[in-house]
Structure formats: structure tokens, C-alpha cells
Amino acid sequence: MTESATPDHSPHAGKRIAPKHATHALPSYLDPEHLGPWGIYLQQVDRVTPYLGHLAKWVETLKRPKRSLIVDVPIELDNGTIAHFEGYRVQHNLSRGPGKGGVRFHQDVTLSEVMALAAWMSIKNAAVNVPYGGAKGGIRIDPRQYSQNELEKVARRYTSEIGLIIGPTKDIPAPDVNTNEKVMAWMMDTYSMNTGATATGVVTGKPIDLGGSLGRREATGRGVFTVGVEAAKLTGLAIEGARVAVQGFGNVGGTAGKLFAEAGAKVVAVQDHTGTVYRDTGLDVDALLAHVQQTGGVKDFGEADAMGDDEFWAVDCDILIPAALEGQINKDTAPRIRASMVIEGANGPTTPTADDILRDRGVLVLPDVIANAGGVTVSYFEWVQDFSSFFWTEEEINQRLVKIMQDAFHGVWEVAQHHKVTLRTATFIVACSRILQARELRGLYP
Ligand SMILES: NC(=O)C1=CN([C@@H]2O[C@H](COP(=O)(O)OP(=O)(O)OC[C@H]3O[C@@H](n4cnc5c(N)ncnc54)[C@H](O)[C@@H]3O)[C@@H](O)[C@H]2O)C=CC1
Numbered sequence: 367m368t369e370s371a372t373p374d375h376s377p378h379a380g381k382r383i384a385p386k387h388a389t390h391a392l393p394s395y396l397d398p399e400h401l402g403p404w405g406i407y408l409q410q411v412d413r414v415t416p417y418l419g420h421l422a423k424w425v426e427t428l429k430r431p432k433r434s435l436i437v438d439v440p441i442e443l444d445n446g447t448i449a450h451f452e453g454y455r456v457q458h459n460l461s462r463g464p465g466k467g468g469v470r471f472h473q474d475v476t477l478s479e480v481m482a483l484a485a486w487m488s489i490k491n492a493a494v495n496v497p498y499g500g501a502k503g504g505i506r507i508d509p510r511q512y513s514q515n516e517l518e519k520v521a522r523r524y525t526s527e528i529g530l531i532i533g534p535t536k537d538i539p540a541p542d543v544n545t546n547e548k549v550m551a552w553m554m555d556t557y558s559m560n561t562g563a564t565a566t567g568v569v570t571g572k573p574i575d576l577g578g579s580l581g582r583r584e585a586t587g588r589g590v591f592t593v594g595v596e597a598a599k600l601t602g603l604a605i606e607g608a609r610v611a612v613q614g615f616g617n618v619g620g621t622a623g624k625l626f627a628e629a630g631a632k633v634v635a636v637q638d639h640t641g642t643v644y645r646d647t648g649l650d651v652d653a654l655l656a657h658v659q660q661t662g663g664v665k666d667f668g669e670a671d672a673m674g675d676d677e678f679w680a681v682d683c684d685i686l687i688p689a690a691l692e693g694q695i696n697k698d699t700a701p702r703i704r705a706s707m708v709i710e711g712a713n714g715p716t717t718p719t720a721d722d723i724l725r726d727r728g729v730l731v732l733p734d735v736i737a738n739a740g741g742v743t744v745s746y747f748e749w750v751q752d753f754s755s756f757f758w759t760e761e762e763i764n765q766r767l768v769k770i771m772q773d774a775f776h777g778v779w780e781v782a783q784h785h786k787v788t789l790r791t792a793t794f795i796v797a798c799s800r801i802l803q804a805r806e807l808r809g810l811y812p
């Protein structure tokens with residue numbers, strides 16, 4: 367049974383807003399029938415609508431990205447030929463402030479995926495109450511096939527092309543899958559050269575020497591760990607000795623795995639794009655991180671037992687952390703998951719069908735839109751530090767991060783208890799109410 371089909375426990379029960387005001391048919395690319403990340407996001411919005419009270423009249427706003435830019439990114443390859451890549455920057459909602467969200471380099475990036483990732487940024491930023499709207503970018507490229515020189519050209523040309531709509535007070539990109547501090551440095555430099563002034567605040571996740579923030583690299587994983595610890599306290603799960611499985615061992619999964627291991631948990635299984643490694647007594651996480659750093663993936667890690675990629679989903683564990691790509695927990699994998707808690711490091715790793723399966727099986731899901739908000743929270747700190755040119759210590763940053771994550775998580779937990787809904791719907795209730803309240807206060811006309 368879906369949440370929207372369960373008895374409505376909200377104070378607005380019986381006052382569901384019929385979609386009468388949505389008089390115009392959705393453009394085909396917005397059609398939820400074409401599932402995928404954007405369709406999943408639309409379903410999530412439908413699930414929250416009955417809980418939005420009078421603000422539901424504005425809900426259509428959330429279903430239409432404010433601005434979507436598709437750009438052609440041509441570069442000369444090292445062999446002298448010209449290659450073209452498709453790039454995107456979507457600003458989903460700007461009611462609460464400038465757009466904010468990462469840039470992804472991946473061979474499967476599409477406009478509709480970036481639309482969903484931008485929308486989840488709107489929700490996430492509102493959930494932790496940082497003063498941003500939601501945006502995201504991507505380039506359809508497999509970075510492993512190109513040299514550093516070629517990737518630098520791609521990043522710089524893309525930045526020039528989206529330069530029309532980004533800027534420190536307009537939209538501030540950051541790292542995401544396959545992008546890092548180096549890419550942010552190229553983007554910052556390109557934007558600065560094009561505008562004629564050094565603009566450190568145009569991107570976050572920069573190298574420390576270019577106005578980056580201490581703690582940003584680890585921030586998303588630290589946030590994942592923080593909400594996991596809070597949820598474990600509330601549910602009586604001991605972190606010490608807990609068995610943890612992690613999918614995706616990059617920035618987010620690698621840091622989260624390390625922090626859980628440092629807290630006494632056993633990271634028993636890790637999967638990435640190169641394979642799966644397993645050790646029943648717990649993997650040596652530091653050694654695994656060093657192996658990934660050296661070889662590019664977890665495959666062939668000597669101190670582990672072999673495990674088939676498909677077996678990963680059924681591994682005996684207490685906590686499962688998806689920290690790779692969307693749609694990994696779906697109708698096929700969800701029934702096999704043995705963890706009692708799923709902490710979503712990735713954006714959009716769980717389909718709505720899988721959400722229902724996990725809820726019915728009593729598995730607690732800490733949703734992406736709160737669990738992985740640590741990264742953007744420290745990006746916010748970086749942006750503030752850049753504006754004031756006054757930099758904080760790592761201790762200050764981590765303390766503030768942990769406090770924001772704890773407060774936001776407990777707020778969402780209470781809403782979930784009150785409405786008897788999942789933590790995902792509760793987070794959407796909090797976030798969509800904030801976004802639509804801002805929308806209503808601002809009004810429609812310039
Ligand atoms: N970097 C950040 O600050 C934030 C990232 N996220 C999300 O976290 C997720 C991971 O991002 P990062 O760690 O930054 O990226 P990353 O590029 O550092 O790492 C990605 C990881 O996913 C693995 N992966 C890729 N395809 C896979 C597949 N088919 N099966 C299994 N593993 C696969 C890669 O091998 C790698 O270990 C993404 O969903 C991203 O949107 C969310 C919030 C902030």
C-alpha cells in the first residue's frame with residue numbers, strides 16, 4: 367500500500383487539494399509516466415501534497431523547474447579532433463535564495479536526471495534551512511576516457527557556457543559524482559577570468575588555498591554518519607559492533623564508511639563500479655581507501671573475500687549506505703535487504719516502490735534529502751567564509767555542521783511521528799512548506 371493510499375493522519379485530512387488548478391497538461395518531459403529520477407521526484411511531491419494545507423495551492427511550482435539550460439561543450443581532444451559534449455544546468459527553484467547544487471560528470475547524465483537532482487537540492491536546502499534554492503548541473507561524459515588536459519577544457523568551456531546563469535548571488539555549483547576540488551578550481555578560475563574579478567564565491571568545494579573550506583571534503587559523509595548515530599539512538603541500535611554495508615566508496619561512501627569504522631562499527635561489504643568486496647569480520651577501511659586511491663576501485667583488494675555484485679544486496683548487515691547513483695534500491699533489491707536502517711548518501715537511490723517495500727518490512731530509511739545534506743551545509747559555510755574573507759577552524763565547522771544536522775534530523779523525526787509518515791515524506795513536508803511559504807510571500811509578478 368502506498369503512503370498516499372493509507373489513511374490520512376494529517377490535520378488536513380479530508381481537505382486534499384484536487385489538482386483542479388493544474389489545468390495545463392504537463393509537457394511530455396515532465397510526465398511521471400516516464401519514470402526515472404524526475405518521475406520519482408514527482409511521485410514524492412504527490413505524496414506530500416495532502417500535508418501542505420493551504421500551501422498546496424502552490425505545489426505545481428515544485429513540479430516545474432524554473433530554468434533549464436542545455437549547452438554544447440566542444441573541445442579539441444589531445445589527438446587534434448573535435449569532440450562535443452552535452453551539458454546541463456537546471457535551476458529548479460529560487461524562492462529561498464540563489465541556486466545551489468553540484469555538477470556531475472557521467473556518461474549517463476540526462477536533462478531529466480539533472481532536473482530531479484536540482485529538485486532534490488531545493489528540498490534538501492530547505493530541509494536544513496540554508497538560504498538557497500535548488501540547482502544542479504551535469505555533463506554527459508565518461509571522465510575515465512579522457513586526459514586531465516581534456517577534462518580541464520571540458521570544465522572550462524562548460525563554465526563559460528553556463529556563465530550566463532551562475533554567479534555568487536545567482537547559482538553556486540559544487541562537486542558531485544566524478545568532480546572534485548580540482549574541477550571547482552578550474553570553474554572558479556574560468557568564471558573569474560570571464561567576469562574580470564576573482565570570484566571565490568561562485569563555486570564551493572574548492573581547494574583550501576583558493577577559498578575552500580576546511581571540512582567540506584568530508585562533510586557529506588560526516589552528515590551521513592551524524593544522522594545515522596541520531597537515528598540509532600532513537601531506535602536502540604548500537605553503532606559499536608554494528609554491521610555496515612556501503613555502495614559507492616568515493617567522497618561520500620568512503621568518508622561515511624571510515625567514520626562508522628572509527629566509531630566501532632564493522633564495515634563488512636563495499637561495492638563500487640569495479641566490483642564488491644566482503645569480509646565477515648569487517649574490512650580494514652583505511653587500507654581499502656588507500657587501495658581505491660591507488661587503483662581507482664575496490665576490485666582486487668587483497669584483504670577481502672570475493673562477493674558477487676548481486677549478493678551485495680542480501681548481505682547480513684544492520685546499516686546499508688547507498689552512496690553511488692540513483693535507483694539502486696528498487697523493487698528487485700529492496701525485498702532482499704537485511705539491514706534495519708538505510709542511510710541514503712546518494713541522491714535518489716530508492717524508488718517509491720522500494721520505499722513502500724522497506725516501510726512495510728519495518729526498515730527505517732533516512733532519506734537523501736536530509737541524510738546527505740552535510741555537504742551543502744558546509745558549502746554554505748564556505749560561501750559565507752568567502753564573502754567575509756574570514757575563515758573558520760575545522761573544529762568550528764564540524765561543530766556547526768553536526769548541530770545543524772542533528773537539529774534538522776530531530777525536527778523531521780517529530781514531524782514523521784506526528785503525521786505517522788515516513789522520514790522522506792516528513793522531510794518533504796518540512797521542506798516544501800518552507801519553499802512554498804517563500805513562494806507565497808514573494809508573490810508572482812515582477
Ligand atoms: N560529493 C558530495 O558532496 C555529495 C554527493 N552526493 C551524492 O552521493 C553520491 C556519490 O557521490 P560522490 O561520493 O561525491 O561521488 P564520487 O565520484 O566521489 O564516488 C562515486 C562512487 O560511486 C561508485 N559507483 C559509480 N557507479 C556505480 C555502480 N554502477 N555501482 C556501484 N558503485 C558505483 C564509484 O565507483 C564511486 O565509488 C551521488 O549520488 C551524489 O549525488 C550527495 C550529496 C553531496
Ligand SMILES: O=C(O)CCC(=O)C(=O)O
Pocket residue numbers: 466467468469490538539540541542570571713738739741742743745
Ligand atoms: O555542496 C553543494 O553545493 C551541493 C552538493 C550536492 O550536489 C548535493 O548535495 O547533492
